[in-house]
Amino acid sequence: MDQQNNSSHVEPANSGVEPKQAKASEAETTALVRVKSPAPYVEYPLSEAVGGISEYGVRGQAATVLLIANVRSLEKDVAAARQEVARLGADNDRLRTDLASSNTNAAVLRERLRAARQLRLARSILNTAGGLVAGISLPALSGQNNGYAVAGSILALLFLGAGWFMPDRRSEDAE
Numbered sequence: 001m002d003q004q005n006n007s008s009h010v011e012p013a014n015s016g017v018e019p020k021q022a023k024a025s026e027a028e029t030t031a032l033v034r035v036k037s038p039a040p041y042v043e044y045p046l047s048e049a050v051g052g053i054s055e056y057g058v059r060g061q062a063a064t065v066l067l068i069a070n071v072r073s074l075e076k077d078v079a080a081a082r083q084e085v086a087r088l089g090a091d092n093d094r095l096r097t098d099l100a101s102s103n104t105n106a107a108v109l110r111e112r113l114r115a116a117r118q119l120r121l122a123r124s125i126l127n128t129a130g131g132l133v134a135g136i137s138l139p140a141l142s143g144q145n146n147g148y149a150v151a152g153s154i155l156a157l158l159f160l161g162a163g164w165f166m167p168d169r170r171s172e173d174a175e
Contacts, residue, residue: 123163130159 137152 119166119168123166126159126163126166130156130161130163133159 133152134156137149137156140146140149141153143149
């Protein structure tokens with residue numbers, strides 16, 4: 001009746017048969033280093049089984065087979081991890097190459113942008129100077145000093161023509 005009321009702790013019935021495995025000595029059980037796991041042993045069934053073996057020590061064929069199975073599983077895991085490391089190393093090399101080519105492309109594009117900005121600045125300066133010279137010289141054409149006005153108008157046309165038709169470096173880059 002006591003056994004039915006207290007289901008959390010059940011005493012084994014005395015069968016009169018001595019257990020075939022003797023408990024390991026204290027020195028044998030403490031020779032193994034226990035590793036604290038961040039997760040319970042339920043996630044690691046082989047570790048749980050080995051933890052149960054450590055109470056009695058490695059004795060008997062079943063314990064040896066279990067340890068061999070555990071070692072084989074670990075060897076498979078190590079082989080899979082090595083394959084993963086090799087694959088990741090190849091991916092890393094490919095990504096390094098891609099990064100180097102991307103850096104080269106970015107440097108070329110930065111240089112082209114700088115050249116385009118310089119060209120735009122030069123064009124805007126020539127157009128502004130041409131506009132100013134034309135604005136001063138064109139009204140002077142109707143005055144008495146036509147020589148300076150004509151020279152100013154020609155200079156304004158040169159500035160404006162150079163500003164508008166300055167050669168672009170794109171034709172050189174396309175080749």
